[in-house]
């Protein structure tokens with residue numbers, strides 16, 4: 001057993017990076033700094049109460065009003081039940097149902113983890129296309145210098161904010177697995193390193209859902225989809241050779257070798 | 261304050277960083293321990309903000325409970341065994357999580373302290389569903405009513421929510 005290290009449970013935020021950084025020396029990556037959102041149930045409850053859910057119907061747009069409560073749910077700072085109760089009280093109609101349905105994904109993945117245990121860390125099913133994935137994360141992806149403004153922004157958001165919009169996660173995962181041919185476990189590990197909500201269940205199973213080892217077909221997108229849901233954020237000024245600019249049929253043939 | 265009949269300690273882990281955690285709620289006065297898992301963090305890269313976020317979670321629950329809360333860095337089963345020993349605890353309370361590590365740590369602790377009773381509290385669930393799972397769509401069909409209406413409703417009247425909202 002190594003030297004016991006104890007930490008006071010009441011470090012104020014201004015001392016936290018230095019003192020925690022010293023106690024955990026050699027046990028973390030990056031610089032000691034505060035997270036983009038404060039942890040704790042008090043902060044989580046404030047975020048929950050401030051969230052009205054208005055505009056959640058546009059949740060697939062990067063500018064859509066999603067809750068950003070995942071990091072609190074991940075660590076039990078908020079419970080799925082109280083978040084559901086809040087949604088039932090403040091939201092209406094389709095928008096409320098849509099939110100409750102999304103929340104149920106988190107319950108589903110937790111229960112799949114309970115059912116499958118450590119098996120969720122390997123392919124649960126065979127991929128639905130002839131995949132030859134390599135195990136290591138390419139440096140240009142990790143360092144956000146792929147030359148694609150969108151893909152580099154996804155990695156930058158991940159590292160800077162410890163949070164990504166669901167659509168960015170889907171695009172990034174599809175790019176890494178299907179375009180770059182990287183095993184989903186390398187992406188899972190990158191997310192686990194940085195996401196404040198990074199866990200086993202949602203993280204591994206979402207990657208498997210994209211990769212088609214826990215779904216009936218691989219998830220992929222094209223440039224039109226990125227352009228639309230990002231509000232033109234990257235595409236409008238993009239000069240890169242875009243690997244996503246094609247019809248779904250063409251991409252399907254190119255990526256998965258199947259006829260449209 | 262009167263001493264409880266049985267001396268108890270609570271293990272708080274990364275899935276239960278709230279004063280409302282079932283194990284903490286069951287033992288509001290008991291000493292509680294959170295451990296930054298040294299062997300895990302040596303093996304797996306984790307960026308600092310994630311660890312700071314968890315620290316803030318422990319700090320918040322420590323400020324909202326009656327019993328003392330400690331934070332250590334080390335091997336989780338070893339630190340738990342030492343903590344229980346230092347407090348002469350006969351029982352350790354914890355809330356279950358479904359990660360493979362949880363079972364490994366509980367086994368390690370049982371081996372190190374066979375005399376310590378480990379009481380596992382069940383985590384909160386959104387649904388009461390307990391059957392086998394395969395795809396989300398099938399699961400959603402089974403739990404939809406319960407989730408949308410907020411109560412388990414096996415005999416819920418066949419008046420769908422869809423009708424109500426249209």
Ligand SMILES: Cc1cc2nc3c(=O)[nH]c(=O)nc-3n(C[C@H](O)[C@H](O)[C@H](O)COP(=O)(O)OP(=O)(O)OC[C@H]3O[C@@H](n4cnc5c(N)ncnc54)[C@H](O)[C@@H]3O)c2cc1C
Pocket residue numbers: 059066067068069070071073074102103104105106109164165166167169170173191195197198199200202203204206207210
């Ligand atoms: C490759 C990949 C990896 C992911 N890894 C994680 C992860 O490690 N941890 C994690 O919590 N989520 C993960 N997700 C799921 C999802 O992207 C996030 O939960 C969501 O973006 C969090 O933002 P939010 O709280 O604003 O979501 P909202 O849209 O406001 O939804 C509210 C809550 O519902 C749950 N939820 C919503 N959508 C999903 C979904 N598709 N799958 C599972 N739960 C959902 C979350 O708990 C979320 O906090 C991943 C998705 C992908 C595609």
